[in-house]
Amino acid sequence: MRPESEEELAALVAGAAGPLKIVGGGTRDVGRPVAGEVLSTAGLTGVRLYEPGALTLVVGAGTPLAEVEAVLAEQGQRLAFEPIDHRALLGTAGAPTIGGVFAANASGPRRVNVGAARDFLLGVRFIDGAGRVVKNGGRVMKNVTGYDLVKLMAGSWGTLGVLSEVSLKVLAEPAAEMTLVARGLAAEAGVAALTAALGSPYDVTGAAHLDEGVAGAAETRVRIEGLPESVAYRGERLGALLEGFAPVEGAASAALWREVRDVTPFAGRAGAVWRVSLRPSRGVRLTEALGEAGLAHRALRDWGGGLLWLLVEDGGDAGAALLRARLAELGGHATLVRAAPETRAVVPVFQPEPAPVAALSAGLRARFDPRGILNPGLMA
Amino acid sequence: MEMPTPSAAVLAKKARVVERLQAVLPASGVIHDPAETRAYECDALTAYRCPPLCAVLPASTEEVAAVLRVCHEEGVPVVPRGSGTSLAGGALPTADSVILGVARLNRVLETAYGDRFIRVQTGRTNLSVTGAVEEDGFFYAPDPSSQLACAIAGNIAMNSGGAHCLKYGVTTNNLLGVTMVLMDGTVIELGGGHLDAGGLDLLGVICGSEGQLGVVTEATLRILPKPEGARPVLMGFDSNEVAGACVSDIIKAGVLPVAIEFMDRPCIRACEAFAGAGYPDCEALLIVEVEGAPGEIDEQLALILEIARRHDPVELREAADADEAARIWLGRKSAFGAMGQINDYMCLDGTIPVSRLPEVLGGIRALSGRYGLEVANVFHAGDGNMHPLILFDANRPGDLEKAEEMGADILRLCVEVGGCLTGEHGVGVEKRDLMAVQYGPDDLEAQMAVKDVFDPAWLLNAAKVFPLDASARRRAA
Incomplete structure (x- = not known):
């Protein structure tokens, strides 16, 4: 099913006889496999409003991300939260949509500075599981009128409603960027450097460490962006603060961050991939504990060490029990982003929640999707 | 301003409710003498006042949970209160409600510079959060103009902004985690020291829910390194x-x-x-x-x-x-302060697309002429967050009502050009009856469904945010 309008979409959801598998471009195959009739939002396209001087864009949820980025680039603007492109990592094909970006709350390395996808989503229109059209938020940057269902929709993977339109905040492309790179640091020293950089006043917009074996030798990267003189100044100050880092500029710098954003070092390599979010200072403790317990892994550390991408052997529970037991002590959560469907069918892909929180989530699902037909079980 | 009729049954059992609350709190933590409860009769929207049944001042998450359990069992409405600086009447009591003040929850629990967060109890004032970290070169970004007095609890309830949010965002963009007590006394943790909470973004929906979903007792807040100048x-x-x-x-x-x-x-x-x-x-x-x-x-x-x-x-x-x-x-x-010198004033905070600024200012000028009330505009232009100050004389009969009517017209204009009723103050009681201007019945229904899940009996701050006729069936159930 591929509706061409919001009314048609609402009618299809209202009249659905059974479970629906909601897709945008179908490039983010994450979660428990969903059995259901495919409902694509790819027909809901088009820029409804773009005001560069107000930093706002309103667009149909099925609009291809590439189209959105092209429209913004013409005005020297961009999606500042740097959405991850899952295609290489997950081995999927197709054109990612802007709705999919928000349904997955797909943020990238710049999250550490400017915020996540959800922080840039100003308003939504969606169809709930009963087929009702609901709007929330709007197109202005400050809005506390009623509850913030915009945040609730972001990262709900189509399980609470089908996005039909999104309005978002965009930002200007900076004139210059620079990445300071050091090679051969152990994870602990690499993360310490990232922490120092993020604790400095130099407005760091990317802070990643690739452990040895992720993409050759270990590599630590710190990014700054802005007006040219400002970037030069901060590059020099950070260089003095961090010792042993060398600058990479322009397109070469941008390429380093596409690699981190899309986790390309794990693309095409066998194994399951976990995405772990935890306190930056505890990332190294987690990977050391996993190593001691015998779980072989490679780690790419983004967000100053607070976001771990772990490559482990697929099969069995892909290390789920061990990983989540350690996280129970350290705090944070783990999502099994890539694994064989058989693994994902038995391992909870999303972190199981404590009973009272799980009850709230279940209650919200029951209200927004009373028949349980929107991507049922995907986030289970 | 219409408020629900207080429950006669609750009013009749005041003594018993007070006694049960006294059993779970220290003596100084329960305020029930009518001479003293008057201190809680309003917030910064002083035009509306109503002393509560009683007020409680718990000093820990456990005490908050104990209070809420009692109120839940007794079916007594609860109105959470931060520092009482709401301009929208968010902490306005009803006669049958218990005011739950967080003023005694004011400790810093953890400062983690390496992880760039601070964990505080939510009665702490906004400015004192920055105060706790500024010697070490950090600050907490959201800066509402009442930051000297306002509590983090209220900032979270209203998703407060400030002058610097064009760059740093509002409360929701700087809140990493909470400890929250639900109306039935259940304590939950959402988020923490990591940058994104897992599962559904409950943290996102709690921020800005005006104390209607639970009482937030502890918060993990993102802190940032201070710029050089x-x-x-x-x-x-x-x-x-x-x-x-x-x-x-x-x-x-x-x-x-x-x-x-x-x-x-x-x-x-x-x-x-x-x-x-x-x-x-x-x-x-x-x-x-x-x-x-x-x-x-x-x-x-x-x-x-x-x-x-x-x-x-x-x-x-x-x-x-x-x-x-x-x-x-x-x-x-x-x-x-300057406005306060010359007049009483009413401050609105509708937000508009920046591109419509001249048109809206023109519209406000026309309304000012029609109502015969002066309006001064001072606002955060970068993000379109207006602050029209309607000047009136509170001692002149009918002036307040006229100012309110004019305010409603200004907010309708904000919505008409693609903006919203409130950018940072919240709906409270002040803009409650205008919600239908911005949202249709299904939009409101979806929001109320969230409250059904968190607070099925609609005991928490229930007379706010949603027009009374829209929430009537739920509040009566």
């Missing part, structure tokens, strides 16, 4: 249109100032008379502030001034030193 520049223009176009061009140019403040002529004149900051007598005035090291500031200001000059400013004033910078801010910072 900041410097404002002042620009005067002879029309609102030109000033609005200048704001838009600055934003489009790719420099992101930390603040862009706008004042119109009535506001400029009042501030000048009050504070003598040396502002030019012109139609519209902008204060634009940028951050960084001195060289970085020069680079940004050069760009901004070049743009400003293209708009034929009647005045462009740079700050050569800290004194001059302070003078540029002086008038703006005393705006509300």
Whole structure:
């Protein structure tokens, strides 16, 4: 099913006889496999409003991300939260949509500075599981009128409603960027450097460490962006603060961050991939504990060490029990982003929640999707 | 302002409720003498007052849970209260409600510079959060103008903003985790020291829920390294249109100032008379502030001034030193005090798309003429967050009602041009009955469904946010 309008979409959801598998471009195959009739939002396209001087864009949820980025680039603007492109990592094909970006709350390395996808989503229109059209938020940057269902929709993977339109905040492309790179640091020293950089006043917009074996030798990267003189100044100050880092500029710098954003070092390599979010200072403790317990892994550390991408052997529970037991002590959560469907069918892909929180989530699902037909079980 | 009729059954069992609350709190934590409960009869929206049944001041998450369990069992409504600085009546009691004040929850629980967060109890004031980390070079970004007094609990309930959110975002963008007590006494943890909470974004929906979903007792807040410096520049223009176009061009140019403040002529004149900051007598005035090291500031200001000059400013004033910078801010910072000197005023905070600024200012001027009430405008222009101040005389019969009617018309205008009713103050009781202007029945139903899940009996702050007729069935159940 591929509706061409919001009314048609609402009618299809209202009249659905059974479970629906909601897709945008179908490039983010994450979660428990969903059995259901495919409902694509790819027909809901088009820029409804773009005001560069107000930093706002309103667009149909099925609009291809590439189209959105092209429209913004013409005005020297961009999606500042740097959405991850899952295609290489997950081995999927197709054109990612802007709705999919928000349904997955797909943020990238710049999250550490400017915020996540959800922080840039100003308003939504969606169809709930009963087929009702609901709007929330709007197109202005400050809005506390009623509850913030915009945040609730972001990262709900189509399980609470089908996005039909999104309005978002965009930002200007900076004139210059620079990445300071050091090679051969152990994870602990690499993360310490990232922490120092993020604790400095130099407005760091990317802070990643690739452990040895992720993409050759270990590599630590710190990014700054802005007006040219400002970037030069901060590059020099950070260089003095961090010792042993060398600058990479322009397109070469941008390429380093596409690699981190899309986790390309794990693309095409066998194994399951976990995405772990935890306190930056505890990332190294987690990977050391996993190593001691015998779980072989490679780690790419983004967000100053607070976001771990772990490559482990697929099969069995892909290390789920061990990983989540350690996280129970350290705090944070783990999502099994890539694994064989058989693994994902038995391992909870999303972190199981404590009973009272799980009850709230279940209650919200029951209200927004009373028949349980929107991507049922995907986030289970 | 219509409020629900207090429950006779609850009023009748005051003694028993007080006794049960006294059993779970220290003696000083339960306030029930009518002479003392009067202190809680209103917040900063002082036009509406009602003493509560009683007030409680728990000092720990456990005490909050114990209080809520009692109230839940007794079916007694609860109104959470931070510091009582709400301009929207968010903490206005009903006669049958228990005010739950978080003033005694004021400790810093953990400061983690390596993880760039601070964990505090939510009765702590906004400014004292920054106070706890600034010696080490960090700050907490959201800065509502009441930051000296307002509590983090209220900031979370209202998703408070401030002058610097163009760059740093509002509360929800800086909140990493909470400990929250549900109406039945259940304690839950959401998020924590990591950057994204897992599962559904419950944290996102709690922030800005106006104390209707639970009582947040502890919060993990993102802290940021302090920039090396900041410097404002002042620009005067002879029309609102030109000033609005200048704001838009600055934003489009790719420099992101930390603040862009706008004042119109009535506001400029009042501030000048009050504070003598040396502002030019012109139609519209902008204060634009940028951050960084001195060289970085020069680079940004050069760009901004070049743009400003293209708009034929009647005045462009740079700050050569800290004194001059302070003078540029002086008038703006005393705006509300200046207004208070000459009149009673009502402050709205509708937000509009920046591109519609001249049109909305024109519309407000027309309304001002029609109602015969002066309006001064001072606001955060970068993000379209208006602050029209309607001046009236509270002692003149009918003036308050007239100001309220005019305020409602201004907010309708904000929604009409694509904006919203409230950008940072919240709905409370003040804008409750206007919700239908912005949202249709299904939109409100979806929001109320969230409350059904968190607070099925609708005991928490239930007379706020949603029009009373829309929530009637749920509140009665």
